[in-house]
Amino acid sequence: MSTKNKKTGFDRRRFVRTSAAVTGGLLLVPELLSAKAFNSVDDAIKVGVIGCGGRGTGAAVQALSTTQNVKIVAMGDAFADRLENSYKQIEKAMAAKQKVDRLDVPKEHRFVGFDAYKKVIPLCDVVILASPPGFRPDHFTAAVAAGKQIFMEKPVATDAVGVRKVLEAAEIAKQKKLNVVVGLQRHYENVYQQWVEKLHEGAIGDITMSSVYWNNEGVWVKKREEKQTEMEYQMRNWYYFNWLCGDHIVEQHIHNLDVGNWVKKAYPVRASGMGGRQVRTGKEYGEIFDHHFVEYEYADGSMMYSQCRHQPGTPSKVTEAFVGTKGKAPKPGIIQDHSGKTIMRISGKDDPDPYQVEHDVLFAAIAKGEYKFADAENGAKATMTAILGRMATYSGQVVEWDKALNSNISLFPEKLAWDALPKVLPDKDGFYPIAMPGKSVVI
Numbered sequence: 453m454s455t456k457n458k459k460t461g462f463d464r465r466r467f468v469r470t471s472a473a474v475t476g477g478l479l480l481v482p483e484l485l486s487a488k489a490f491n492s493v494d495d496a497i498k499v500g501v502i503g504c505g506g507r508g509t510g511a512a513v514q515a516l517s518t519t520q521n522v523k524i525v526a527m528g529d530a531f532a533d534r535l536e537n538s539y540k541q542i543e544k545a546m547a548a549k550q551k552v553d554r555l556d557v558p559k560e561h562r563f564v565g566f567d568a569y570k571k572v573i574p575l576c577d578v579v580i581l582a583s584p585p586g587f588r589p590d591h592f593t594a595a596v597a598a599g600k601q602i603f604m605e606k607p608v609a610t611d612a613v614g615v616r617k618v619l620e621a622a623e624i625a626k627q628k629k630l631n632v633v634v635g636l637q638r639h640y641e642n643v644y645q646q647w648v649e650k651l652h653e654g655a656i657g658d659i660t661m662s663s664v665y666w667n668n669e670g671v672w673v674k675k676r677e678e679k680q681t682e683m684e685y686q687m688r689n690w691y692y693f694n695w696l697c698g699d700h701i702v703e704q705h706i707h708n709l710d711v712g713n714w715v716k717k718a719y720p721v722r723a724s725g726m727g728g729r730q731v732r733t734g735k736e737y738g739e740i741f742d743h744h745f746v747e748y749e750y751a752d753g754s755m756m757y758s759q760c761r762h763q764p765g766t767p768s769k770v771t772e773a774f775v776g777t778k779g780k781a782p783k784p785g786i787i788q789d790h791s792g793k794t795i796m797r798i799s800g801k802d803d804p805d806p807y808q809v810e811h812d813v814l815f816a817a818i819a820k821g822e823y824k825f826a827d828a829e830n831g832a833k834a835t836m837t838a839i840l841g842r843m844a845t846y847s848g849q850v851v852e853w854d855k856a857l858n859s860n861i862s863l864f865p866e867k868l869a870w871d872a873l874p875k876v877l878p879d880k881d882g883f884y885p886i887a888m889p890g891k892s893v894v895i
């Protein structure tokens with residue numbers, strides 16, 4: 453019997469699978485026994501890193517820090533300086549752990565440029581996909597086609613066309629029994645696992661209202677350098693261009709929106725909201741907003757209120773809270789009755805680092821030849837939830853999930869080359885067009 457809710461597209465089994473994955477159950481069993489296991493010293497799990505920035509470097513060190521026999525054998529990045537810097541950082545981190553031999557990437561296995569991923573993928577058993585998210589649909593599709601095990605960072609796309617591509621490849625990954633872990637690490641964090649489990653067991657009754665936040669001061673910005681082409685400038689300053697980043701509602705707030713969906717066991721059916729750029733208005737901030745407020749509605753009529761803000765001088769708040777028919781859950785780990793009396797407190801104080809846990813469990817499964825993780829579908833729908841919010845704030849309209857998911861507006865450039873032009877370009881003074889609620893067509 454199908455567990456899929458036709459209206460929401462939500463598949464109850466996926467959430468069962470996620471919790472099975474994190475509690476150690478297998479997804480699908482008999483055929484697994486024939487999957488390749490990695491046992492001997494000579495039989496290391498070969499890993500390739502695609503996108504060697506902050507997170508790619510961190511994920512590489514985490515992969516090498518598991519108890520499995522893992523080696524990094526290939527690296528790929530759009531830029532040579534980013535790749536070499538990452539190599540040095542991984543080398544330093546592994547030297548400190550006296551495991552530098554696990555980094556085994558000769559010069560001829562370091563690839564640079566837009567098609568670096570095509571050269572990395574054939575050389576490994578596992579790929580770490582950590583470029584800016586705009587490239588993820590192509591990188592993920594290629595890795596799945598090549599039959600690789602995958603760790604991919606969130607978000608997994610920046611527009612609906614990309615989300616649909618990831619959903620298609622996610623199905624193929626399931627058929628091929630390829631483990632896919634997505635870096636929505638709260639799913640691998642003890643305090644969240646226990647808290648969400650209690651909420652699913654009905655600790656506060658039916659959830660009637662959710663509030664999710666990623667408010668802080670914002671992130672890095674890269675200056676335009678002399679002689680850079682427009683493509684190189686946007687690639688270096690990728691956070692501020694939607695084809696690469698998706699806006700901060702997609703790039704960061706996805707974590708909290710994902711927790712909201714996880715607790716509800718559903719994806720929203722529509723969204724409306726408002727946003728703009730009030731503080732971060734310079735041309736170096738490209739085209740993204742500095743604040744969004746979105747009301748998401750689920751099929752059962754309950755609402756998720758979402759705030760994300762990048763404004764220096766304002767308080768930081770990154771969290772989730774829920775109200776139910778029998779009580780409330782004002783922050784991760786806490787469950788209260790309606791009067792505010794705490795009736796359950798799950799301490800996350802001594803929890804292991806979820807960034808490390810996601811690699812520990814993935815590589816343990818791969819080493820044994822087991823198929824345990826199928827995170828891509830939820831990764832794609834969490835990404836779509838954030839894109840839906842952006843569509844709502846950019847357009848000022850009420851946006852339906854189904855219409856948004858079926859949008860054919862692609863933000864991706866027609867051609868990838870250093871002298872090719874991205875779709876969004878600056879005016880003569882260097883300013884980029886900004887979405888205008890009531891006027892912009894974004895679906």
Ligand SMILES: NC(=O)c1ccc[n+]([C@@H]2O[C@H](COP(=O)([O-])OP(=O)(O)OC[C@H]3O[C@@H](n4cnc5c(N)ncnc54)[C@H](O)[C@@H]3O)[C@@H](O)[C@H]2O)c1
Binds near residue numbers: 505530535584635636
């Ligand atoms: N799970 C988390 O908490 C978390 C934290 C940080 C970042 N991330 C995610 O990780 C991804 C990377 O973020 P980051 O902070 O490492 O950014 P970054 O800028 O430090 O690294 C991105 C790297 O990708 C490279 N790159 C760009 N285009 C490429 C291409 N086509 N092929 C190969 N490499 C390419 C860049 O040159 C850069 O070195 C993003 O999706 C981000 O959202 C997740």
